[in-house]
Amino acid sequence: MAGPGETDTDKAALVRRAVRLIAERGEAPTRAMLASATGIPRVRIETIFAEETDLLDAIVEDWYADDVEIMEQVMAADLPIRRKFYEFFARRFVALRAMYREDPAAFALYVDMGSTHFERVRGYIDLADHYLSELIAQAQAEGYFADLTITRALTLINQMVICYTSPQVMIILEERLAEDKLAAIIDTLFAGLSAADGGAGGVRGLHAA
């Protein structure tokens, strides 16, 4: 029987193989598919992934591993808050775009699989929201995003930068996305986002000219 270290190595290799299976088969891999693709006995694979959901969780964890690492690095970085905001989104955008460019068809399949198994993805989106909430609190301590609740600022910011965080939008719009545009959007947020009612939605009804 393998020691824990060896099992970890096996597990990482199996997850990498399972990720390749997504591109090859065009669907979420099962333990049976993994057994047949690797020639490793099903019973051995089941000692590593006790349930099908454990395999799916491991694949999602693998997809988000870099993303989580980037977020942790940015949170720990010694940067002005505005630069931190930019790096928080830009570094993850660059990594996501690299994945897309490497294999757009496989990327579309991962995204599809993520939509189907959204409950496995949810935790990572919540983690990103958690970190972004911290950044918003830091920005507010310096006077930005005045008078907005953190929840409100979070939803508005998420909506205004969705082009740079959403894998679905990446598929539609990749050639229009660029780091300098993201920087302009972050600068716009810092210059303009607050609870002040500027009057855009003020009056209801159209008055014909």
Add this chain to the structure above:
Amino acid sequence: MAGPGETDTDKAALVRRAVRLIAERGEAPTRAMLASATGIPRVRIETIFAEETDLLDAIVEDWYADDVEIMEQVMAADLPIRRKFYEFFARRFVALRAMYREDPAAFALYVDMGSTHFERVRGYIDLADHYLSELIAQAQAEGYFADLTITRALTLINQMVICYTSPQVMIILEERLAEDKLAAIIDTLFAGLSAADGGAGGVRGLHAA
């Protein structure tokens, strides 16, 4: 033989039937499908839609008809520029959301069909960009979006409001979208969008704390 008026009526009825066929069949309808669904002779349908692409064009035109009407109404309206921006996006968002809510599954099929036949949709997106460029020019005449080219302002604004214009994002995020959030985004644009470099993307590289 039908006069022009009668043919127009026939055509509108056939387009409505073709739109329903999308939901029923889950794919872009052909003239043959339309003939078999209506019992109208194929040769008659071909006098109305000379090519398959004419049928697709008519369906796309039908999908965008309300959108075009809304844009024309807003462009002609006597409103402060900020309110005009809001109405330009909000009215089209409300109409799009109504279509989504009426039948989310059929909506997803239309969107799929639009992606497949994107060259037919392109003209309507260009029209929206044309009108938005006019609004940007009006706003710049009043001092907003300082020193940005219209093209640059257009791409940044389109990206920041994509949640409220993209049918694809509607499918993912409908329950998070709301008119008051759109108003806050428009107010943020008017308060903060300019060519000024606020420093978000300024320095490259992360310095660990």
